[in-house]
Amino acid sequence: MAIEAKASTAGRPYEVAALAAVFLVSLQHPFVVARGGNAIGYIMYSDFALLFLFGFAPARLRSRWHRPSTTEWCALALLGAALISAVLHPTIFGFVAIIRLTGATMIGGVVAAMVREGRWKPVAAVAGSWIVLQTAIGVAQLANRGVVGLGAFGESSDSFEIFKGVFAPSGTLTHRNSFAVLAVALGGVVLALRTRFGSRDGGADRVAGLVVLGCVGLSAGMSMSRTSFVTIALIGLAVALKRNIAAARGWAAMVAGFGVAAVYQLDGWSRRGSATVGGSGLDAMGSGRIAIMKQSLAIWRLDPVFGVGPGRYLIPIFTRKDIASMASQKIPVHNVWLFVLASLGVVGALALGSLTLVVGWRAWRSGIGGLIVCAALIPGLMLDVALFIWSGTMVLALGIGVVCGLDASRGHGGKSPKLVGQSQEHEDGLLLEENKVASLA
Secondary structure (H helix, E strand, O other), rough: OOOOOOOOOHHHHHHHHHHHHHHHHHHOOEEEEEEEOOOEEEEEEHHEEEEEEEEHHHHHHHHHOOOOOHHHHHHHHHHHHHHHHHHOOOOOHHHHHHHHHHHHHHHHHHHHHHHHHHHHHHHHHHHHHHHHHHHHHHHHHHHHOOOOOHHOOOOOOOOEEEEEOOEOOOOOOHHHHHHHHHHHHHHHHHHHHHHHHHHOOOOOHHHHHHHHHHHHHHHHHOOOOOOHHHHHHHHHHHHHHOHHHHHHHHHHHHHHHHHHHHHHHHHHHHHHHHHHHHOOOOHHHHHOOOHHHHHHHHOOOOOOOOOOOOOOOHHHHHHHHHHHHOOOOOOOOOOOOHHHHHHHHHHHHHHHHHHHHHHHHHHHHOHHHHHHHHHHHHHEEEEOOOOOOOHHHHHHHHHHHHHHHHHHHHOOOOOOOOOOOOHHHHHHHHHHHHHHEEEEE
């Protein structure tokens, strides 16, 4: 979901709005849009930042129009599929989903431009602040064995006690798994950027980076999220393949944080391990994920070409007994590709598949940084859906934007080959000055 900037950076207000939307994903309190006593849509804090982002879009498009890259075409194809499906199956939920998907596409473009030009620190700072804030809230919730009075910002007690006497925090997100999956995804972004660009940073900056990555491990360990455990292991594999000392140091901080939290939550992790290994069948081992996957295919068959519509995935589950009976839980499928297949049909799935292949190729080409980001995203996309529902799409867009920026910055060490923010008129002026110098010589 990333539009790559090929020339100058986006304007500063545009960047602030984009990064603010990512940070506000941490505050997932929904403002309910209701009709007749039934919820017909939710508006999140990050949606307000997207409105500011949209306000700057016309000026940026007029000042810097360029031929879309392959990544852009894939992202726009996915957005187009969502628009067609939303027209065929209109709901307020679908309208809000289109707004977020559009905003995510724009956020990816801003982040790609910033990273390409070597201005990675604001991106890393937003991701790091998000991680530290949510980890601090999670530690407080764990110490309190419950909520800490942040209900206005999305805190919920729904998933706190996962076993009798065993508590897992969720920060101000909708679920403890979302808390962990998004934290580890953003941790991959921080590790990738610091590995690629942070070699010249001073001691204080390096320590701050290690603290942030330690908090990533704490979040995963406190939440007892198996998906996050797999993600940290996959990041370690990516680091081992490239044998990068700086990346290994950051990954070690993640593991240390995870180890501390896992020791504190040892009873909970033991019970989760026993439930996973001792489950009767593959579905039981995966907490019902196989049944939910089969259910998603039944939903897809309702409209194989264009899907049931964005924001409408749960409607068949609550309105059709034959589909509801296929799984014991009324939740979205924990696989983004199946979720998109059911919601947007074959058209949307092909667009997402194309985007996946293009971003994967760019990640491989970009080196250690791109591989780390992909390792941080893939388990969350395969085993969860937090990166594609509510406002989690913004975090996914940030990761894809970083991959595109890292790939585009190859060959000039992350430094922009053009002056930051320069206009066409400024470039023409520089060319005129060069011609004058040449004529004098």
